[in-house]
Amino acid sequence: MAQTLDALIDDWLTWEEAAAELETTVSRVRQRIREKDLLAARSASSSRPRVPALLIADGAPIEGLRGTLVLLDDARFSDEEAAVWLFTPDDTLPGRPVDALREGRGREVRRRAQALGF
Numbered sequence: 001m002a003q004t005l006d007a008l009i010d011d012w013l014t015w016e017e018a019a020a021e022l023e024t025t026v027s028r029v030r031q032r033i034r035e036k037d038l039l040a041a042r043s044a045s046s047s048r049p050r051v052p053a054l055l056i057a058d059g060a061p062i063e064g065l066r067g068t069l070v071l072l073d074d075a076r077f078s079d080e081e082a083a084v085w086l087f088t089p090d091d092t093l094p095g096r097p098v099d100a101l102r103e104g105r106g107r108e109v110r111r112r113a114q115a116l117g118f
Contacts, residue, residue, distance in 0.1 A: 011054065013051045013053050017051075023059055039065070049079070052083060054099075064101045069082060
């Protein structure tokens with residue numbers, strides 16, 4: 001799974017870098033990860049969890065991310081599995097779920113995430 005993440009995600013942020021992007025503290029980044037406002041995953045290239053850079057835009061987590069992460073958690077996805085799902089192209093969207101979220105198509109993404117739980 002970790003190697004798959006490295007193949008899917010080009011740009012990662014450490015928690016310190018994510019805190020700088022969000023203009024907050026590392027402690028608050030940890031809290032946001034616990035609360036499913038943000039996602040951190042381990043990849044093959046790092047032993048520490050990191051945040052995919054595309055999950056942050058304009059100083060905040062992308063809109064619709066929290067709802068999507070909660071649905072994936074309800075479907076018992078690990079953080080790594082959720083990251084793979086978000087960054088894997090889906091022909092029915094079309095494109096990757098993360099790109100659809102960034103484009104404001106969160107409803108479509110959440111509909112697909114919700115279907116995974118059934």
